[in-house]
Amino acid sequence: MSQGIQYIIVALSVVCLLLGSSLSALAETIKIGAIFAVTGPASFLGGPAARSAEMLVEQINQEGGINGQPIELIIKDSAGSSERAVSFARQLIEEERVVAIVGPSTSGESMAVKIIAEDARTPLISCAAAEVIVDPVARYVFKTPQKDSFAAQKIFAEMQRLGIDTIAIAAGNDGFGKAGKEQLEKLAPTFGITVAASETYDSKATDLSALVAKLKANPNIGALVNWSIVPAQAIIAKNIRQSGWDVPLFQSHGFGNIKYAEAAGVAAEGIIFPSGRLLVADSLPEDDPQKAMLIQYITEYETRFQEKASAFGGYAYDAVNIVVEAIRQAGNDREGVRDAIEGLQDFAGIGGVFSFSPEDHNGLDIDSFVMLTVKDGKFTLYERQ
Amino acid sequence: MSLDLFFQYLFAGITYGSIYAIVAIGFNIIYNTTGIINFAQGEFVMLGGMISISLLPFMPLPLAIAGAVAITMVIGALMEICFIRWLESPSVLRMIIITIGISILLRESALHIWGESIRSLPYFYGNEISAFTIGSVRFSPQVLWVIIACGLMVIALSIFFKMTPVGREMRACAANRTAALLCGISTRNMVTLSFMLSAGIGALAGCVMSPITYTQYDIGTTLAIKGFTVAILGGLGNYPGAVAAGILLGTLEAFSISVVPLAFQDAVAITILLLILFIRPHGLFGSSEAARLKDF
Numbered sequence: 001m002s003q004g005i006q007y008i009i010v011a012l013s014v015v016c017l018l019l020g021s022s023l024s025a026l027a028e029t030i031k032i033g034a035i036f037a038v039t040g041p042a043s044f045l046g047g048p049a050a051r052s053a054e055m056l057v058e059q060i061n062q063e064g065g066i067n068g069q070p071i072e073l074i075i076k077d078s079a080g081s082s083e084r085a086v087s088f089a090r091q092l093i094e095e096e097r098v099v100a101i102v103g104p105s106t107s108g109e110s111m112a113v114k115i116i117a118e119d120a121r122t123p124l125i126s127c128a129a130a131e132v133i134v135d136p137v138a139r140y141v142f143k144t145p146q147k148d149s150f151a152a153q154k155i156f157a158e159m160q161r162l163g164i165d166t167i168a169i170a171a172g173n174d175g176f177g178k179a180g181k182e183q184l185e186k187l188a189p190t191f192g193i194t195v196a197a198s199e200t201y202d203s204k205a206t207d208l209s210a211l212v213a214k215l216k217a218n219p220n221i222g223a224l225v226n227w228s229i230v231p232a233q234a235i236i237a238k239n240i241r242q243s244g245w246d247v248p249l250f251q252s253h254g255f256g257n258i259k260y261a262e263a264a265g266v267a268a269e270g271i272i273f274p275s276g277r278l279l280v281a282d283s284l285p286e287d288d289p290q291k292a293m294l295i296q297y298i299t300e301y302e303t304r305f306q307e308k309a310s311a312f313g314g315y316a317y318d319a320v321n322i323v324v325e326a327i328r329q330a331g332n333d334r335e336g337v338r339d340a341i342e343g344l345q346d347f348a349g350i351g352g353v354f355s356f357s358p359e360d361h362n363g364l365d366i367d368s369f370v371m372l373t374v375k376d377g378k379f380t381l382y383e384r385q
Numbered sequence: 386m387s388l389d390l391f392f393q394y395l396f397a398g399i400t401y402g403s404i405y406a407i408v409a410i411g412f413n414i415i416y417n418t419t420g421i422i423n424f425a426q427g428e429f430v431m432l433g434g435m436i437s438i439s440l441l442p443f444m445p446l447p448l449a450i451a452g453a454v455a456i457t458m459v460i461g462a463l464m465e466i467c468f469i470r471w472l473e474s475p476s477v478l479r480m481i482i483i484t485i486g487i488s489i490l491l492r493e494s495a496l497h498i499w500g501e502s503i504r505s506l507p508y509f510y511g512n513e514i515s516a517f518t519i520g521s522v523r524f525s526p527q528v529l530w531v532i533i534a535c536g537l538m539v540i541a542l543s544i545f546f547k548m549t550p551v552g553r554e555m556r557a558c559a560a561n562r563t564a565a566l567l568c569g570i571s572t573r574n575m576v577t578l579s580f581m582l583s584a585g586i587g588a589l590a591g592c593v594m595s596p597i598t599y600t601q602y603d604i605g606t607t608l609a610i611k612g613f614t615v616a617i618l619g620g621l622g623n624y625p626g627a628v629a630a631g632i633l634l635g636t637l638e639a640f641s642i643s644v645v646p647l648a649f650q651d652a653v654a655i656t657i658l659l660l661i662l663f664i665r666p667h668g669l670f671g672s673s674e675a676a677r678l679k680d681f
Contacts, residue, residue, distance in 0.1 A: 043500075173648040200647065201650070204607050206599075206608075209396070214643060217387065230601075235598070263503055263599065
């Protein structure tokens with residue numbers, strides 16, 4: 001009888017061993033975590049990001065994964081909340097044991113998750129705009145969107161060419177608007193540009209004609225830079241044209257979605273803004289290092305999801321691509337992946353050509369931006385007059 | 386401040402003001418028959434805009450607006466029938482909490498149906514950059530539509546509540562539910578009717594303001610707060626009071642920008658709301674005698 005029990009125990013332990021080994025075989029998939037604001041107020045960022053990342057991972061797996069190992073992308077929806085992003089980051093790092101995390105979508109969330117990634121020594125590739133995410137440089141934190149300061153510099157350089165020396169700044173009172181306004185005010189003097197007025201408005205404002213009237217009353221103002229997201233960036237364009245104020249209107253790189261230009265209708269004509277090359281991929285010269293990848297991304301995204309590709313999806317696409325490339329070089333190891341990312345050079349992506357270094361965890365330069373304008377309801381390269 | 390700038394601010398203020406007033410009128414209708422504040426009023430505005438935009442590809446603009454108003458009225462009626470009608474002698478507070486719940490429900494459903502992108506109806510006349518000029522003051526033709534819609538609503542509602550039997554029955558319900566019931570008025574039907582009416586008015590507001598403000602799934606909350614401020618300021622239940630208060634608040638907000646940054650616009654509105662609640666809880670144009678007779 002007791003022997004019988006012993007047999008059962010032995011048999012069970014054999015079964016356990018077999019199960020265990022098959023589990024470890026399953027665990028050989030490479031786990032990449034992702035935190036995006038798929039729903040909530042920042043869903044215009046997180047939605048395209050999650051779709052782009054999923055699409056890319058599916059493709060890589062169809063082609064046989066990384067060195068034969070399939071990738072498992074675990075996407076968490078933070079709904080734009082820092083608290084949720086933090087708890088998801090912990091879960092991904094400690095329970096799922098992911099090799100790297102892609103996201104979060106917003107700057108606030110990224111700053112909250114940054115500390116956790118640093119503590120857990122896990123690479124984090126943020127898809128958010130704010131410069132502070134990588135400045136000062138944190139060892140394990142990278143980001144793919146272009147820096148705010150480059151956008152501001154690009155705008156000021158264009159103004160210099162147009163001979164504009166006095167401007168007004170208008171910004172929404174959200175994180176994006178505040179960060180942009182700060183950069184604009186800081187960099188204007190270096191370009192010899194005077195900021196005659198600087199206004200902040202409620203990012204949910206329904207009409208800005210009073211603000212426009214106030215700015216228009218100052219005859220010295222030669223251009224207006226507006227730094228906000230929808231709907232305010234479309235409302236201000238309409239109010240300016242309705243009031244008959246004919247100064248050039250510059251917008252931030254947040255204007256880079258054709259839907260926003262469509263929302264402003266004819267009032268969008270002539271708006272000048274910095275943007276990545278995604279929006280004008282068709283008109284790029286053939287030898288542009290990004291062109292092939294841009295066209296591929298746009299075609300795949302648009303045929304699959306039946307919506308226009310935007311720069312926001314591109315941030316996540318780049319982030320996943322960078323992680324995958326790093327894993328290809330260094331294997332399924334957090335420290336190795338971090339080093340590999342830092343060593344990536346001339347890596348063509350959607351946002352630009354990335355060249356990381358220990359001092360630069362964004363990897364893009366100012367030429368990742370081009371100046372675009374709206375002409376006949378479409379984005380085109382801004383031709384210098 | 387130059388005279389031009391003064392008038393330009395004034396017009397901006399009237400634009401904001403008539404938008405707020407139109408939302409406030411919706412609050413007042415339900416308040417007048419049930420004595421409650423319907424916090425889903427802002428969502429009716431959003432639904433009106435969204436539904437009309439969705440209908441537009443299939444029919445001309447006036448029909449799309451009429452369709453949106455009709456559909457939103459049905460939603461308003463359903464909301465009352467499903468969530469409020471069957472309550473046994475509901476307390477005011479309970480009904481208000483229910484409307485807050487419904488507003489969240491409507492907002493989230495709108496997010497799932499229409500997504501997070503901003504949409505708008507085309508301008509009824511002209512386009513995004515056309516403007517009328519009086520002297521040196523310029524304003525969008527759509528502003529006139531909002532003002533006209535607002536004026537017509539007040540006149541029509543005043544006639545409806547004073548002259549028609551149904552309107553009188555609705556007022557009777559508001560004055561004293563039990564007495565109205567004893568007179569053979571179906572108070573429950575009157576409450577449903579008031580929800581339909583205010584949903585319809587909210588939807589119409591959502592349509593006429595859509596080209597100016599855009600429509601997004603979450604515009605309801607902001608509009609509801611402003612509309613509520615205006616309704617309180619004008620005296621709850623008072624339609625011409627709502628219009629006057631709306632234009633007053635709008636103008637104050639527009640002029641406040643010459644002193645404080647525009648981001649404080651909401652602070653101005655909330656400060657006014659608090660002051661009114663402390664000093665004249667019955668509103669600028671309401672009667673304190675009448676206010677004392679109501680529970681809320």
